[in-house]
Amino acid sequence: MAQKGFSLLELLIVVTIVGILAAVAIPAYSDFVTRTxxxxxxxxxxxxxxxxxxxxxxxxxxxPSDIGLIQPAGTQRYGPIEVISANQREGSYGIRNLKNFPPPVLNRHLYIRITYDPATGYSKSWDTDLPHKFHPRE
Structure with missing residues (x-):
């Protein structure tokens, strides 16, 4: 009589392989969604x-010290964009407490700083306490 179906050992091997793949893929997918x-x-x-x-x-x-002058549309989903500081030479704008993120990013801050130097013009830099793998590119 010919055997039909899978043995218990074969099923256990498949379940183990799927479990290992899920253990690797789920955190990678979560990081991908966070980066997006x-x-x-x-x-x-x-x-x-x-x-x-x-x-x-x-x-x-x-x-500008009034965020209404520069705030782009659609900025409330992850927290309000605020004026961190603004003066003649420098302006910092950002989100003080990020929301709608997983724990490694939740409640962290992300600011962009614009500096004006009459000799060189405008430059931008980032200030954040995000984990390094989520830092913006300079």
Whole structure:
């Protein structure tokens, strides 16, 4: 009589392999989703920085201290974009407590700083307490 189906050992091997793959794939997928969400914030903050630089170049009185002047649409999902500091030479804008993220990123901060130097122009830098693997590219 010919054997039909799988033996218990074969099924256990398949379940073990699937378990190992899931143990590797699920954390990698979670990091991928987190990076995707963060890239949306990086883009929004970069747009705010560009708007702040344009405001500064037109008004020459300093970087805007009213977030309404530079805030791009769709910024409330992960926390409100706020003015961290603004003066004649520098403006910092960002989210003080990130929300809707998994624990490694939840309640961390992410700021973009725009600095104006009359000799070299505008430069941008990031300030964050995110884990290193989630830092924005400079």
């Amino acid at each position: 969400k963060l890239s949306e914030i990086f883009l929004l903050l970069d747009k705010a920085a560009t708007a702040a630089s344009e405001y500064h170049s037109i008004h020459e009185s300093g970087f």
